[in-house]
Amino acid sequence: MGVGTKGWMSRVARPLVLALSSALLLARPASAVTSAVKPAAQPSYAFYYGAAPIPVAELSAFDHVVVEPDSGFDPSQVDTPHTDWLAYASVGEVTPQRDFFSAIPKAWLKGDNSAWGSQVVDQSAPGWPAFFVEHVIDPLWQRGFRGFFFDTLDSFQLIAKTDAERQRQIAGLVRVIDAVKTRYPQARLVFNRGFEILPQVHQWVDAVAFESLYKGWDQGKQLFTEVPPSDRDWLMAQVQPLRDSYKLPVIAIDYCPDTDRQCALETARRISAQGLIPYVSDPGLQRVGIGEPQPIPTRILMLQDSPNRVSLNVSDGVRYLATPLNYLGLRLDYLNVNQDPLPEGPLADRYAGVVLWLNDRVDQPEQLRQWVLRQIAAGVRVVFIGTFGMPVAGPFAQALGLQPAAGEVDGPLRVTHADATLMGYEVPPTPDPRDYTPVRLGAQGRSLLRLQSGDLEFDAAALMPWGGYVMRPFAVLAMDDMSQARWVLQPFEFLRQALNLRDMPVPDPTTENGLRLFMSHIDGDGFASKVEFQDAGGATYSGEALYRVLKQYGLPVTASVIEGEVSDQGPNAAIAPRLREIARQIFALPNVEMASHTYTHPLPWMQVTGEGVATNDYDRAEGTGVQSTNGLAINVPGYRFNLEREIGGSVAGINRLMAPAGKQVKVLLWSGDCQVPAVALKQAYQAGVLNMNGGDTLITRSNPSLTDVAPQGVMKDGYYQVFAPNQNEEIYTALWQGPYYGFRRVLETFELTEHPRRIKPIDVYYHMFTGTKEASLTALNTVLQSVTRQPIHPVFVSDYARKVLDTQQTSVARDGDFWVIRNAGWLRTVRVAPDLAPDLSDARGVAGFLPGPDGVYVHMTGSEARFRLIPLGRAAAQNLPWLASANGRIDAFQRTPERLSFELTSYVAPRFTIAGASACRVRVAGKVIAGEKTPEGRLFSLGPIGVPVSVNQQSVHVDVDCRA
Template identity: 40%
Template sequence: MALLLAWCLPAHADKAAAFYYGPNIPWSELSLYDYPVVEPDQADRVPEFVADQRFYAYVSLGEVLPQRSYFSLIKPQWRLGKNRNWGSWVLDQSQAELRDIFVEKVFAPLWEAGYRGFFLDTLDSYQLGVTDEEGRQQQREGLAALINAVSQRYPDARFIFNRGFELMPMVRAQVDAIAAESLYQRWLPEKESYQVVPDPDREWLLQQFSELRQRFEVDGIAIDYAPPAEREQARQLARKIADHGLIPWVTNPAIDGFGLGVREVLPRDVLLIHGGSEERLWEHADAIRYGLMPLQFQGLIPDIREIDDTMPAGELRGRYAGIVVWLEKDGISSPDFESWLVRQRESGVPIVMLGYPAVDPLGPNGQIFGFQARTTPQVLPSIVRQHESMGFEAPLPRFLPVGEPLYNAQATTPWLEIASGSQRYMPVAITEWGGYAMQPYLIRAALPTIKAEGLDRWMLNPLTFLHDALRLPAMPIPDVTTENGRRLGFAHMDGDGFPSLAEVRDYQGQADARVLLEEVLKKFTLPTTISVIEGEVASDGLYPNQAAELQQIAREMFRLDHVEAATHTYSHPFFWYDAQNNPGDLFGPEGQLRLPIPDYKMDPVREVAGSADYIEKNLLPPGKKTRMVLWSGDTVPTPEALRAAREHGLLNMNGSDTTITRSAPTWTLIKGIGLPKGEEYQVYAPNQNENIYTRQWTGPFYGFERVIETFEMTESPYRFKPVDIYYHTYIASKNASLESLVTVYQWAQDQPLFPLFASEYVRKVLDFNQMAIAREADRWLVRGGGELRTLRLPESLDLPDMGNSEGLAGYRVDKPGRYLHMQGATASWKAGNHKRPYLQQANARLTDFTQTRSGLAFSLKGYAGLEFAIGNAEGCTMRQAGKRLAPVRREGSVYHYRSAKHELTELRLQCSQ
C-alpha cells in the first residue's frame, strides 16, 4: 500500500493545499497535496486507492444551500437571513438542536465515507444576520461548540477553517490551517469580474495570518482567483502569496477547475472525442484503433466520448491536458458541441482536430478558430511548405489532393501548405489554440483502392504532432514496458484447442495441451499465464470422454511455479456484444456467437466469475488463485463482463492488434495499452498471437516466428511494448507451429528481460491510469499505487541528483529511453549530477532500498537468476550476508553482478569515502 506522500517527501518540502469542488474528482492528482479539499457531494466516498491520504470534505457551517440533503431538517426559525449572492440561507448556530443535526447528518456520514478532515466554510456568515456584539458572540460560541463536538466524536479528525480567526481561542479541535480568500485578486460575483485586492485589505489579512501563526502555529492558506486561460498570471500570484510564507492556491471562481499553487500538477487526462465511424462497435473507431497509442505513449490518459455524448462539466483547464476530436465524416458537429468547444478554446484548453473539422469552417465558430474557406483548385496543387515530420511512413502523394479546401490564419507552424494558382491551402498546422490534421494527410492507405489490415500509413509523425499541438510539457512519463531498466517479459495462453489432438512427432493422437506441457512449459521458465475454457475441459462440458485427461494436464500445468492461472471463460463468446444481447441464440449477424453448450444462455457473470471459480475449485493446487480472465473471440468485452471480472477480483487482458512487422512497418499496427469503458477498464494484450501470423491458422504454420520482428520493432527506435509471447493451446498441435513457439521462447530467454506474470503487467497498466505527477519549483513529485515503478525521462530533462532524492533507486540511459527506477509508490527528486552509487538495472523487483552514508542497502526478488548492475560503483564492495559478491563485468563506472538465486536480501554496497 502506498504511504502518505507527506512521509515520503524530503523534510524541507513545503506543504501544499488544493481545493476542488467540481465533478469527477481527480483523486490521484489531489493526493499529491497535504491539504486536499473536495466537495463531498460530488462523490459517494473516498476511493480505496487513496484511502491512506487525508482528504478534507467541504462543509458550510454558517450557510446552507437548498440543494443540500439535510436542508429539509432545518427549521425556518434557525435561519438568520439569506445570502443573495449565492442563494443560500444564513444559519443560527447558537441553536443546540441545529448543531446536533450537523453532527449526526453532516459530519457522521462524511466520516463513514472516508473523510478524515473537514474544511469549514462560511464561519463568519452570521454577520450578515446579526448586528449586535452580544449576538455575534453567541454565534461564535455556537460554532466553537459544534466544532468541539465533532472533535470529541472523532478525535482523529483534522480541520481547516475558512477565516474564522476569532474562533481559534475557543476550539479544542486539531486545526491544521486557516484559509482565507482574496489576498491579491478576488472575484466579484455580483459584477462577474476579477478585482485587485486593495492594499489595506491585504495588509489586514496578512496581519491576521501572522498573529495566528505566532499564537497557534497553524499553516496559512491564501486562495486567490484568476481566469482559467491566464495560467501564467496564476503562477505569478501563487509565487507572490508564497513569498509571505503562506500556502497559495489560485483557481477559477467556481473552484471546479484544477488550480495551482507553488506545487502544480501536470494534467495527464486527455479528452478523446470520436464520431462518424461506420464500424458496428465504437471500440473499432479510428480514434481508438490509431489514437490511443500516441496519446498513451506520451503519458496521457484518454477520457473517451462520442461527439453526441455529454461532455465533462466544470472548468477543464488544469484538469485536462487537452482535447482531441477525431472525426471520420465531415459536418457531424452539432451547434451545442461547437459552442462547448469554443468555450474550451476561450479557457485555453489545447484542442486538436483530426480527420475533419470539429466546427463548421464556414460558420462563425470556424472564424473563431481561424479557418478560412478556399475554392476548389482548378490546377494541380504543389507543396509550398512541408514539415520534416510530414510524409512520415509514406511519401505525400504525387497528385496532391486538397481534402478540406481551407486555410488557417491562426497557424503558428504550418505542417503542410500547398498552392494552386493564387490559392493557398493548409491541411495540417499547429495553431495558437492547438492544431489540426485533415484527411488525407493524417492516415492514408498504401493501396487506396484496397481495404486490408496493415496497409494504412501515418502521413505525419503522430508523436511529434500531438506533442506540439497539445503543447505538452517536458515531464516524467509513467512507462508500462520496463522495470529497473529492463524490458518486461512474460507469456500468456488462450485455452482454445485444449482438447485438440496433436500431429506432433511422438505425440500423435494425444491432446496438444500435453505437448505444450512437456515441450514448452517444462523446458522454459518464463512466467506464463495459462487459461482454460471451462466448457471444453469440465466433465459436463463438450468433451466428457476427454475431460479426466484434460483436467489432469491442466493440474500439472498449474502446479508449475512459473505458471499462473486464468480463465478463458465458460463458453468462449466469439462476439461479446451480440452474445450478451442474444443470450439464447447460438448464431448472430457476425456468425457463431459461442460454443454450443446445451441448454445454456450466455451470462457475463457465469462466463467470467463462474469459470474462474470452476478452475480454482477443480484444477488449482492449494495456495493458487485464478488471477485473470483472458478475453475470448473478438476480445471486445461488454462493460457488464468487465464489471463481473472486477467484482470477482479478477484482472483482465486481451484485445487490440499490435502486429507491426518488416513487411508491414507501420505504427498504425502498434496499439494502445488499454481502453476505458465507463467505470470499467479493458487492458489490451501487448501484442497478438499466432493466429494473426499464420493467416488465421491457414498457414504457414511456422509464421509465429515473425512475432520476433514485432518484438524488435516495438523496442527500437522506441520501446513501445514489453515482450509478451501470446498464443493458443493449438499452437502445439503441429510440428511447424510448435517449433516456432520454441524458437520464440528461446529468443526471449536470450534477451535481457525483466520476467513477470501477465497479472503484474496488468496491474502496471491500471496504475498508469492513477499515477499523478507534479512539479514544485525545480523538484518533481510523483505518486502512484506502487505497481508501476518506471518513469521515462525526456531528453530535455536532466537526470536526478540521487543524493537529493526520495523514492528513487536509480536510472538507466543506455537503452531506447531514459528510465528512472522508483522504489515504490512515491518519488521526489531534483535534477543534478551527484555521484552517489545508484541501481543501473536489475531483472527483479526491489523489495527494499536505502541510500546509506557509505553506499546502498537493498533487496531483490524475481523469477530468474538475479542480474543487476550498480552505477558510480568505483571503489565500492558488494556484500550479501557478510560475503563479498564480485562483479562479473564492468562497463565504465557500471558494475554488473549475477547470482543463481531468485532472491537476495540485505545486499550492501560499501564505498570508500
C-alpha cells in the first residue's frame, strides 16, 4: 500500500486469505473460444486479496485477475475462458507465514519492513533465483497458475545504500526474472513497478502496475491521501517509456473508501483519461474494485433461522424467495443465523443485498443487530421477512427509522391501508390478531400495509431507505387446511424496489435462441414392473413399452435405472439379465442420454446419510446404514448403505453393465425426497457427473401459486444441486392412486410457468411406472404431442444442468454504454426489459433477439457478448438481418450489414427464423430454401419436430444474403 509515489515506498497491499466457494468446473463448449468477442484495445486487470469465498462471477468480468495463492484458490476449478488468474508473488520480501520461509538461508535476509512484518531478501545472493523458481513458482505452476504478479521489486531500496549496492541488487533481480522465464517461457508476468529493471527485462513482461496516481493510502497513518501533482508528474514520467518504447500496458491502482463508490468511479475515469488501465479498490484489496468493466453484484446473502439438521431445500428462503430472486438474475448464498458465523468485511462489491427470513427470536440478537447496522451503514440493502428476529426498540429502532407502536389489540385487526401494487398479489392480506409486529414508520419510508385495532396502529410492511420489511403473515400465507400457500406480497416488484436492483440483462436458463427449452427425463423406479394391459407391441416390462415412445418421438430424453433393481444381487435377480438387456436397448437410442438413479434409491437422504434426524437403521459410528424393508430404499440383501456406492458406484456399475459403445452416464438423478446434503452432492461431483432432481414445482390451476414454483437449484457448501424444472407424474396421479391419466395436467404446469412470466423450461418428467398402464401411456403421448406443437428448443438434462451451473459464474458488467456478459459458454441467453433490445449495428457476440412473454431474449453466440440496449422499435427497424429464433445451438456466427452465417446444431430437425430484412436469400448446406412468413420473420424448417433425425444431432451451415 502506497505511502508515496517515488522510490520504494509504493507497493500493492499484502494479501489475505481467500477461498474458492464452489466446484463448478464444466467441460468448456468448443464454441467458447471460437466465437469469443475480440478483446478491448487494452486488457482489464483486477487485484483481489479478499477473504473467502472468492467472487468468481464478478471478478471474471476482468481479463486478468491477481489473487493470493495461499488462499487455496484453484484456477483449474473455475471455467472462465475470458479471464486468466495470476498468482501474487513477493520477490523482494518474504513473511514468516509463507511455507518456504524456514528454508531460506538466514544470510539472505538483510533487513526488515516493520510496516508489513516482512524481511527483505538479498537479491544478489547467488542461490536466490533458483530458490525462487523451485519454492515459489514451481508449486504455483503445478496448481494451474500460468501467470504471476511480482510485487516488492523495489524493496532492495531498503538495504542498498550506495549505487554499487543498488546495481548488485538490480542484477540479482534480473537473474530472478530470467530464471522464471527460462523455466516457464509462456508464463505471463506482471510487475508492480520495477522501473529500475525494466530496461533489461521488458521483453519478458506483459504489463506493469503502480499505485496511487490520484488517490493513495498511508499505511502508517491509516489515512486515504490525495497524491500531490508533483508525485503524479514523476509517475507519468516513469510510465512514458513503458508505453512509448516498450509498448506495455500500464495499470494504475488507486484507493478509495469502501463506501464511496462515486470516488471509485471518478478516479477510474481520471485514470482512463490518462490512457492507463484503471483499477480502484480498498487499501487491502479486499473487495471487487472498479476498472473499465464495472461488475454488477448478482448475489444475495440469505440469512435464515431454520431448525438444525433439516434440509436447506425446505427452508423458506429456498421454497419461496429464491424463485423470484433467480428470476431477477440473482444467485443466493445461505447462512443459518443461529449456527453460521456472519461474514465480516465489505459485502457491497459482491452482494446486491441481504435478506433475512426469520421466524423466531434469534439466539444472539445483539450480535445480529450490530451486524445489520454495519451493513446498512456500508450501503448494503437489507430486507426482513417474517420477523425482525429481535426487539425493534431504542437505538436500533431509531437507526432503522422505526418506532415501537403503542397500544394493545382491542378487537379485530383492520387493514387501513394496503398498497395495491405490492400487496394482495395472490390473496388479500388477512390480519391475525395473534401474530403481529407492532412497529411504526418514522419520518421516512413508504408504508405498504397499515393495520389498526383500537388505539394501536402499526405498519406491517414498508419500503425503507435501507431496504424494507414484510412481517408475518403478509409475505406468504400458509393455508394448512389445503396444504397450500399463497403470496400476499408481490415478490418480484417488492424485491426489486427494496433491494434497489439495477436494470440489467438477466442470465436466463429457460431459453436459448428465443425458444423455450424442452427436456425430458425418466426416473428408474418401476423398470422391473410388468405391463398391466394387453400391449399391441407385446411388451412385458414397462421399459419395453416406453422404448417405443422414445423411439417414435425422437426427442432428447435422459433415462435412468436404479442399478440395484437390475443387478444380479438385487431383489429382481431372476429377471435382471432381461432388464439389463432392455436398458441397453433404450440407452442405444441416439436420442437417449444415460443417467443413474442411484444404487438402492434412498428415500430420506438426510436420514440415511446421517445429516438429518437419525433413524434406527443408521449406524452413525460407521457412517453406513443398514437397509431394511421399512421403505428407506430398495432391499439389496446384505448391503449396508454407502454413499460412494450409491452415487459413484452406481455410475460405474451402469456404465460397465449397460452402456453401449460410445456412451457413458452423464447425470445422477436424485431419488426419494431429493433433499440431498452437501456430502452427497460432493460425491456426484467427484464421480464426474452432473446432477438434477428435487425442488417440487407443483403449480396447477387448482394450486395456481408461485409458492409452488421452485428455484433453479440450491448451493450447499460449494456444491450446487440443480432442481428439476417441474415434478413428475406421481404428483398428478396422487402417488399412483389414480387417476392414471392425471399426467395430462402437467400441461397446466407448463402453461402457468410460461405466463405471465417464462420462469421455467418444459420438462416431461416421469417414472418408468408410466409404461405399466394404458391410461398413463396415453397421457404421456398427449403431453408429448402437445409439446411438439409448440416452438421449443430441445436439449438433454445434461445441457440444462450445465446452463444452470453456468448462471453461478456468469458475470454481468457495464463498460461505458455497453453491457458485457461472460460465462463458460453453456448459458447463451440473457433477458432484458420488454421495451429494449440490443443495437446489432455495434453488438458483438450477439446473433439476434426475440420478444417473449415477459421480456426480450438476447441470443449470445458463445461465452461472451457485448452490446448496447436501445428501444425495441428502433432495434427492430434496423435494416440488417438477425436470428430471431432457432431450435439448436449456434456456432461460428458471422455478421455483416447485409449477410450472416452460422452453424446450427439441433437434436431434432433444424428450424430457424431470420428477421430484419424482407428480401434475403437463405442457403442451407449450399442449397437455397424457401421460408414461411411469420410475425417474427421468415421461418425455415428442415422437417417437423415430431420426426426423429437419423443421428443424435444434426448440424447444418446457414448462409443469409440480403444484398439486392
